[in-house]
Amino acid sequence: MRASLLLSLPLGITLWAGEAEAVECRDESYQGNRYSLCEVDASREELRLFLRDDTGAVMGHFSTIEERLSAEGKTLSFATNAGMYHTDRSPVGLYLEDGNEEMRLVTNPGPGNFGLVPNGVFCLRDGRADVIETLAFEASTTTCKSATQSGPMLVIDGALHPKFLQDSDSRYIRNGVGTSADGRRVVFAISRNTVNFYDFASLFRDHLGLPQALYFDGNISRLHAPDLDRSDAGFMMGPVVGVVEDIAGDDADALQN
Structure with missing residues (x-):
């Protein structure tokens, strides 16, 4: 963890000196459901998408991504699966990584959760990250450095997805x-018990106060959060999003020796 210092000034003003955490992860409960939340300031931290290595092979595991990053003197301070994929782990919808597009934007309704429109795009730009509804994204001039499409949207301009039912028994x-709205505050959430779409969307809108939110996936969902002493293993994933930071001091020296 990075150190920080709390400074108290007159008139009740409080400032934080020094660097804050790259990402802050915590466990919380809301309306009887349990969640793990990881919050990122996109204006300060390096959010990246990961799918394939330099040979074109799908990385698919947090450990494989960590191995790749360690060669750069970097590490993951957080990561999670980020968008739906086919059995070969190729993206179902738009996938753009460092300006290279692997899959185009899909705008038509279709089967499954991805096709439960409106769906959306998670767009990474310099200093910000935004969830944007797919048709709004298509009509805009937004240029993303990296992006992944998934669905359904959970929250659209402060409203829950119109097809969500409060008493739905579809729980995963x-x-x-x-x-x-300013693209700085980004909160990733994974449920720790099964929840329906209505409850999950309500977490983002009513508890976290976020006007836009996007669903990534269901039972295959996994989280890498060292702050929570958690790094889920399992079957190979498709797209992954993570926060990347330099390996600190002694750890970096150990890699070089």
Whole structure:
């Protein structure tokens, strides 16, 4: 963890000196459901998408991504699966990584959760990250450095997805992401018990106060969060999103020796 210092000034003003955490992860409960939340300031931290290595092979595991990053003197301070994929782990919808597009934007309704429109795009730009509804994204001039498409949208301009039912008995482990209007505050959430779409969307809108949120996936969802002493293993994933930071001091020296 990075150190920080709390400074108290007159008139009740409080400032934090020094660097804050790259990402803050915590466990919380809301309306009887349990969640793990990881919050990122996109204006300060390096959010990246990961799918394939330099040979074109799908990385698919947090450990494989960590191995790749360690060669750069970097590490993951957080990661999670980020968008739906086919059995060969190729993306179902738009996938753009460092300006290279692997899959185009899909705008038509279709089967499954991805096709439960409106769906959306998680767009990474310099200093910000945004969840944008797919048709709004298509009509805009937004240029993303990296992007992943998934669905359904959970929250659209402060409203829950119109097809969600409060008393739905379709309950699964779920993960997703929500963003603030200015693109700085990004909160990733994974449920720790099964939840329906209505409850999961309500977490982002009513508890976290985020106007846009996007569903990533269900029971295959996994989280890498060293702050929570958690790094889920399992079957190979498709797209992954993570926060990357430099390996600190002694750890970096150990890698070089």
